Amino acid sequence: MTRIDPVDILARLDWTENDDLEFKSARGGLPRSLWETYCAMANTHGGAILLGVEDDGRVSGVDHPEKLKKNFWDTINNRGKVSQNLLCDTDLAEVPHPDGLILAIRVPQATRYQRPVFLGQNPLTGTYRRNFEGDYHCTEQEVGRMLSDRAEQPADSRILEGFTLDDLDRTSLQQYRQRFASHKPTHPWLSEDDVGLLAKLGGWRRDRLSGIEGVTVAGLLMFGRDEAIREAVPQYHVDYREKLSTDPEIRWTDRLTVDGTWPANLFQFYLRVIQRLAQDLKLPFQLDSDLFRRGETIVHEAIREALVNALIHADYQGQGGIVVEKHKDRFEFSNPGTLLVSFDQLMRGNVSECRNKSLQTMFMMIGGAEKAGSGVDKILQGWNSQHWRSPMVREQVQPDRVLWVLPMVSLIPEDSLQRLQTCFGARFGRFSKLEVQALVTADIEGAVDNARMRQISGRHASDVTRILQGLVSKGALQQEGQGRWTRYRLPDSTLPGDLDSVHKDLDSVHKDLDSVHKDLDSVHKDLDSVHKDLDSVHKDLDSVHKVDPLLLKIAEPARRSQRLPPEQMEKLIVEMCRGRWLTRRELAGLLQRNPDSLRARYLTPMVAHGVLQLRYPDKPNRVDQAYSAGSGAD
16 A cells, blocks of 8 residues: 555645645444544534545545445434534545545534534534544533534623622723713714613613613623622633843733733723833834824734734633733734634635624724724734734634734845855745745744745635645755644755854753764764764753753653643643753653654644744754743743
8 A cells, every 4th residue: 555645635636735634544434433523623624534544644445435425425414413514515525546546525614603513412522623633522611612602692792690880990981981982072872871881882781581681791891890800700811911121031021910900801901002012113103192093004003903803802711811912023912712714714804703792892982993804904904014924823722712923024034035045055046936935934933834825925725735845846845744734844954054053052952962073074064964963862861851850750741651632741841841941852852752743743833822932033943942931831
C-alpha cells in the first residue's frame, strides 16, 4: 500500500486543505467512529473524511462502494441515529487510487441554528467537537452554550429576577445618557426616564406572557455594580493589560481589572480602555468631549470596533473573561465564546450575527459601534490604510475563546525582506508577490497557513493552496501537519543570523555543547551537521536538567502517559515555562514528545493565543528560540 497525498486528493475534488481531515479504514463496512467525526466536524469548522485510508495515510480502499454509500445515506437520514443531515449529494464522492477506491465525505460547518449536531436522542450525551487531538465528547456546559446560541432570544435579553435599579451604578447610567445626547442630540429616546431609556436599549424588559419585568443581563453588564454583576454572572471578568516596556522584569506597564476601585461594568471598562488604547498612537488624533468622533482616523475607528466587537460577541457564561492587551507592536482582543459565523463569512463582512444584541444597540447609540455587520470591515480597512499586516483572528476550544490580533507591523517589513534575500539569494527575485507575502509571513509569524494567507491576500483558498504547495516543491517552505492543521515553515537550513551569537546563547542554555563548538569553521561550512549534533545533545535532556528536579516533577504526568489530554499538556507546558525560558527541544525532552509535533500541536498555537511568549519574537525561527509563560497564561 502507498501513502496518499492529502492535498492532491482534496485538489482533485476541488476541496481545500483548509478542511479538517480525517482518515478512516472502511474494512468491514462503515466504522462506528465515522458518526462521531461527522458530528464533531459539523459542530466545529467542517472537514473532510476519507474512507478507505489507514491512520498512517496508506490506502486500503473500500469494498462494495455502492452498498457502503447506501448504508451511509440511510444512517445519516435516520433521525434516531443522527440529529441532522447537513450533506448534499455532491458531498460524497469516489476518488480512484491505484491501491483501491477512496470514498470522500465533505462535512460542512453547521450554522449556529443547526448546532449541536449529535448522535442518538440526547444532545447532552451525543455531542462531539474537534480539537488538535481529534474528536472529543462535549461537556454538558458546552452543549448548553450551543443551545443558548441557537435560541432566537439573544443571551443578553434574559430578565434577571430579583434585580432592581438599585443594582445599577447610577453614575454610569448618567454618563451614558450624556454621551448618547452628545452623539445623537435629537434622539427621541433621550426624553425617557431611566427605566424608559433602559427599556428602549434592551436593558429592562417585561415578559408579556408572565408579566415579569426587570433588569436584563445586558442592562446589568453595561451599567451594573460589581457585586451585582458577579452574583448574576459569576464568570464575568474584564482585564486590560499594557506592556510597553522592553524590560523583562516589568510584566505590565499598566493594568485595569476588577479590583474594587472602580465600577467594573462594561460601560466603564470601555471608557477607560478606549482612551488607553488610543494613547501614544503616532497618528493624528484628538478626543472630543464624547470621546469618539472628532479628529479620529480610520485606525482609531478600527481599534474602537475591535474593542466593542469583543464586548458584544462575548459569551459571558464562558471562561476567561474579556482580555485586552496593548503591546508596542500589536493590540490583542480576546473574549470567551465561539464565532457565530464561518471564518469565510466573517472575513467577507456584511453578516450580522451578534450574541448580545442589546449590548450592540447600547454601543451603537453612543458611537461605539457601526451598523450591524460592518465592524469587521472597519477593522480591516483601518489596518489596510496603514499597509500593516492583516489582522488575525483565531478560535480556541476547551475553553472556547476568540482572539483578534491587530499587528502594527508593515505588510512586508524591510528587515524581513533582507533576511529572506540573504537566505534565498538570486532566486528570491523570482518569487511572485503572493509567494513573497507567504515567505514574509512565515518569517515574521513563525509559520503560515491557508487561513492566514487568505486573511492577508483575500485570495481563494484553492489559489492559496497552490501557492503554498508550489513553495514547498521549490524547497522554500516545509509542510507540517495535514488538513486544517497544515502549516508551513521556512526550512531550518535557510535561517539567517549571526552564528557566533547563536552559539553563545546555546552555550548559556546547554552546558554540554563543547563538542559542537570545537571546529567553528566546519560548522559554518556544514550547518546540517551542526543540527544533527544538536539533536544528539538534546536526546538526553534528563542529564542537563538534573540541576532543576522541579522541571522533571512538573513533566512527570506527560512522561508517564503518551495520551495526555491536550488541556493538561498545555498546563504542564505553562507551568514549566513560568518564570524561565525553555527551548523546544528542552521541552520535548522533558515531556518525552517529538519536538516538531510539540511545536505544531502546542507551542505555536499557545504563542498565537498569548499563553506563551517568544524569547526572540522578531526572529521566531531562530534555532535557539525559547518560550516563557505569556500574559494569556494567567
